[in-house]
Amino acid sequence: MGAKAAAALREGFRGQVIVPGDPGYDSARAVWNGAVDRRPEVIARCTGTADVLQAVAVARDHGLLVSVRGGGHSVAGLAVCDGGLVIDLSGLRGVHVDAERRIARARPGTTWGDFDHETQSFRLATPGGQMSGTGIAGFTLGGGFGWLSRAYGLACDNLVEAEVVTADGRVLVADSARRPDLFWGLRGGGGNFGIVTSFTYRLHHVGPQVLCGSLFLPGERLARTLAAVRDHMADAPDELSAACALTRAPAAPFLPPEAHGRPVVRVGVCWAGRPDRGRTATAPLRALPGVLADTVQTRPYVLWQQLLDPGWGPGARNYWKAEYLTVLSDAAIDTLADQFARVSSPFSDVHLTFLGGAVARVGAEDTAYTHRTAPYLLSINSRWESGPPEPHVAWARRFWSGMRPFSAGGASVNFLGQEGSGRVLEAYGLAKYERLTALKDRYDPTNFFRVNQNIPPST
Structure with a gap:
């Protein structure tokens, strides 16, 4: 099946057709999450819309399962499939x-x-x-x-x-x-x-310059730090964004040597308006007791967008759990602290993003995205380089289960692994899910596009 499909695809296809045994096959099927190891029959690297149309037609005619690759960054690894055809858009950049x-x-x-x-x-x-x-x-x-x-x-x-x-x-x-x-x-x-x-x-x-950076505080101040950021962001201007990461301190020169490798809270902040006004808005956070390092300064926006890249490149193994939270009570913070203390890998971390602002002002029915009013998103990122996955998966699941009492009802589809149809339903809620199903019936009644966080048609 794959050989016939590849032969049919090569007729008029302007991109590259890659099959098992070809040089570069293994690198072409690799995705960001190193825990994902799937072997497609054909990889179609497209050069334009015409190539995409041909790849869709060939997959349909030959009854091949299809996955679609853009950046290949999905934690679920849904850019690649076993035994099917990968429609690879990674070369379509511009x-x-x-x-x-x-x-x-x-x-x-x-x-x-x-x-x-x-x-x-x-x-x-x-x-x-x-x-x-x-x-x-x-x-x-x-x-x-x-x-x-x-x-x-x-x-x-x-x-x-x-x-x-x-x-x-x-x-x-x-x-x-x-x-x-x-x-x-x-x-x-x-x-x-x-x-x-x-x-x-x-x-x-x-930009081009924005006020942004991170504050690093010792892990033993985790509860007090999260509570202080929570209280500050409750009334913060929309221009101020904040996200807390529970992680291990990097061996960076701006941190004291005795902090390297130890648990810390990293409070990332970014001010979207004029930097001089942002200094006032960020001042209470920068004055938190116990700050080990303060890297907040004006810098190019493009540089800020790259500062989290080191340590999060492709190849490591990942298993994530995520949940929108409706409250960040003292009990929720205590649970966060207790669960993070049990972390199974030095490469794992936990992100708590503060939402609200313009996100919450879009009408609940205006887009398919749900949970507009949830004030927080928790992402538990289990990450390891080698060895069995079980202890790392178990840690993430225990952490997530402990935080479920504080849930706003689901998670973002962008943070879901392969967690089943029930979690996809939670991501949208029943009413919106039914509306999406009707849309699926209209535009993809055979569920041709199903290697995703799938919403199957009603039939």
Whole structure:
């Protein structure tokens, strides 16, 4: 089956067709999460929309399972499948900025590093991922929050148009006027309805210098630090974003040597407005007792978007659990502290992102993204380099179970592993899930696109 499909694909295909045994096959099937090891029959590296159309047609004609690769950064590894065809968009990179209209059109293999590089040439940006290697495609389709989200909303809130290849081989344009139902579903519904071959975003004046950086506090002050950040962010201006990481201190020169390798709380902050105004907004956080290091300063936005990249490159093994939280009570903080103390790997960490602001002001039914009013998102990131997965998976699951009493009802689809249909349902809620199912019935009734956080059709 795979050989016949590869032969059919090569007829008129302008990209590269890779099959098992070809040089580069193993590197082509590798994804960011080193725990994922799948072997597709065919990998189709596309050069444009025409290649995508041909790959969809060949997969449909030969009955092949299909996965779609953009940045390949999904923790669930859904960019690659076993025994099927990978439609690889990673080579489709490019950004065109219309500075006068403040929009940018980007191809689906573009990373946020690529995107920021182009838009910051015009002092413009849109909310993107906190690691520059993350692809724009899956990030946006799942919602997508970053350092600018409290000020300007999610990535999907800033999507103004999408070009989509459907399972039956059509090329559709979706926006608020053309196919608004599909446009609604693309903004949070993941890759369930087709392959987006072009994303157009609204841009905002940002940078090129922003006030940003991290505060490092000792692990023994974890509870007091989280409580203080919680209280400060409750009334913080929308321009201020904050995220706390429970982690081990890096061997960095700005930290005292005795702190290296020890548990710390890293409080990342970013001010989306004028830096001089941000100094006032961040001053109470920078004055927290026990600060080991303060790296908050004005620096290029593109540099800030890359500062978390070291230590989070591809190849390590990952198992994540995540949950929106409705409260960050003292009991919740005590549970966080207790569970983190049991961490199984020095490479694992826990992120607590403070939401609200512009994210919460979008109407609950305006997009497929759910949990608009949840004030916090917890991500438990179990990460290890070698050895059996069981202790690391168990730690993440125990941590998550302990935090469920404080849940807002589900998790972001961008942070789900392969956790089953029940967790996908929780990510959307029943009413929105049913609306997404109806949309699936219309645009993908055979569930051709199912290697994703899947919403199956009703049939």
